[in-house]
Structure formats: C-alpha cells, structure tokens
Amino acid sequence: MIPEFQTYCRTLTNLTSEEVDQICAFAIPRSLHRGENLLQQGQVCRHKTFVIKGLLRSYGTAADGAEYILQFSSENNWILDPESYHLQTATKFNISAIERADVLQWNKEDFDRLLKDIPALDRYSQQLASRNNYNSRQRLFTTLSSTPEEKYEDFVRNNPELLPRIPLHMIAAYLGMSLKTLTRIRHAQLHR
Structure with missing residues (x-):
C-alpha cells in the first residue's frame, strides 16, 4: 500500500x-x-x-x-x-x-x-x-438550487468512474432524493 x-x-x-x-x-x-x-x-x-x-x-x-x-x-x-x-x-x-x-x-x-x-x-x-x-459549498448550492434531474446530471458529469460502483439507493441518498425519483429520472433519460 x-x-x-x-x-x-x-x-x-x-x-x-x-x-x-x-x-x-x-x-x-x-x-x-x-x-x-x-x-x-x-x-x-x-x-x-x-x-x-x-x-x-x-x-x-x-x-x-x-x-x-x-x-x-x-x-x-x-x-x-x-x-x-x-x-x-x-x-x-x-x-x-x-x-x-x-x-x-x-x-x-x-x-x-x-x-x-x-x-x-x-x-x-x-x-x-x-x-x-x-x-x-458547490455541492450545497447545487442541492439547494437544482432540480432532481440537474442534480443527477451533475453527479454523472462529475463522477463517471464512480457511477457503476455505487448502488442506486446510495446515489439517491447522496443527491437527497428517493430511489423512486432517481429511477424515474434514469428511465426518462434512457427514453430520450
């Protein structure tokens, strides 16, 4: 190590x-x-x-x-x-x-x-x-001022290497939203 x-x-x-x-x-x-x-x-x-x-x-x-x-x-x-x-x-x-x-x-x-x-x-x-x-401070501002969709897009943009390593319920907990909301956002993005 x-x-x-x-x-x-x-x-x-x-x-x-x-x-x-x-x-x-x-x-x-x-x-x-x-x-x-x-x-x-x-x-x-x-x-x-x-x-x-x-x-x-x-x-x-x-x-x-x-x-x-x-x-x-x-x-x-x-x-x-x-x-x-x-x-x-x-x-x-x-x-x-x-x-x-x-x-x-x-x-x-x-x-x-x-x-x-x-x-x-x-x-x-x-x-x-x-x-x-x-x-x-940037994360706090994003949390307070962004829509759930914007929060998720920001997370994906800034953490692409972590995305496959973190369970969805933990990403939702990090973004301050329910798993149901995160699932809906991801589903909508897949069907764009």
Missing part, C-alpha cells in the same frame, strides 16, 4: 522523497470488508484516512432511519470527519466501505507532528481543506 501512496505524493505534492518516507513511517495500513465501518456515529475520529483501493462513504442517519450520504471517497482521496477530528468530539456520522478497501491511516498526534515538521505537507493539507470546503 505504501508504494501507491508514494506515487500519489510524487505526482500531486511538492514533498521530497525524504519527507514522503517520513510520512509513510507513521502510516497504519488497514483493510476493510464491504460494509465494514471505519468510523461509527458516537466515536471520535482519531485518524486521517487515505484510500489506496476501494470506495468508502461518509453518511448520517436521520431519526426516521433515512441515510444521507455526505461524501464518496475512492482511490487517491482522503476521508475523515473534520469536525470530530479537529475538535476530538463524538461524530454524528459513519464512514463505511461500499466495496472492499485498503487504506492508510495516520493518528492525529502523529499527523499533527508531521504537519509541524514538514511545511510542504502543512501547505498541501491546507490546500486540500480549502478545496474540500469549496467542493462542499
């Missing part, structure tokens, strides 16, 4: 080989079965997680049992509950594997030390946080 992360770092960051090795020294490899939880509601998020292989989702469950998916995270992406991680408070969300997954994790204390010791990692981490904030 470490070689894949090293390739990611060489491709997308300005980290030196020595800095990448230093980061990798603290990495904790973990494998997840399909449906296995990485983080459960009520726990404290104590790790940053990088997906080497597989697909994870971050989601919450409403009082009526309905799931609302906040994020999908596939290969070469990070996943965590930022609020729980930074404040070290209980999370309101779950993170689970949609398919078998291999991940690398860094505990908060080690990652905080790495951020202090490696300025390029700190800059990259801030860039990721900024990009995630931008993406979240």
Whole structure:
C-alpha cells in the first residue's frame, strides 16, 4: 500500500522523497470488508484516512432511519470527519466501505507532528481543506438550487468512474432524493 501512496505524493505534492518516507513511517495500513465501518456515529475520529483501493462513504442517519450520504471517497482521496477530528468530539456520522478497501491511516498526534515538521505537507493539507470546503459549498448550492434531474446530471458529469460502483439507493441518498425519483429520472433519460 505504501508504494501507491508514494506515487500519489510524487505526482500531486511538492514533498521530497525524504519527507514522503517520513510520512509513510507513521502510516497504519488497514483493510476493510464491504460494509465494514471505519468510523461509527458516537466515536471520535482519531485518524486521517487515505484510500489506496476501494470506495468508502461518509453518511448520517436521520431519526426516521433515512441515510444521507455526505461524501464518496475512492482511490487517491482522503476521508475523515473534520469536525470530530479537529475538535476530538463524538461524530454524528459513519464512514463505511461500499466495496472492499485498503487504506492508510495516520493518528492525529502523529499527523499533527508531521504537519509541524514538514511545511510542504502543512501547505498541501491546507490546500486540500480549502478545496474540500469549496467542493462542499458547490455541492450545497447545487442541492439547494437544482432540480432532481440537474442534480443527477451533475453527479454523472462529475463522477463517471464512480457511477457503476455505487448502488442506486446510495446515489439517491447522496443527491437527497428517493430511489423512486432517481429511477424515474434514469428511465426518462434512457427514453430520450
């Protein structure tokens, strides 16, 4: 798993080989079965997680049992509950594997030390946080201002590689619509 992360770092960051090795020294490899939880509601998020292989989702469950998916995270992406991680408070969300997954994790204390010791990692981490904030705001705007059809078209346009990997009911939960509505939209698109 470490070689894949090293390739990611060489491709997308300005980290030196020595800095990448230093980061990798603290990495904790973990494998997840399909449906296995990485983080459960009520726990404290104590790790940053990088997906080497597989697909994870971050989601919450409403009082009526309905799931609302906040994020999908596939290969070469990070996943965590930022609020729980930074404040070290209980999370309101779950993170689970949609398919078998291999991940690398860094505990908060080690990652905080790495951020202090490696300025390029700190800059990259801030860039990721900024990009995630931008993406979240864009998603919120789309959710509030778009029709169900537009939401689905936006998802297909921005995530074509994920479409065949995610069950329809999860796509519906991510888009904030019922499975029935999503099925109707897909059916109408097929008959255009």
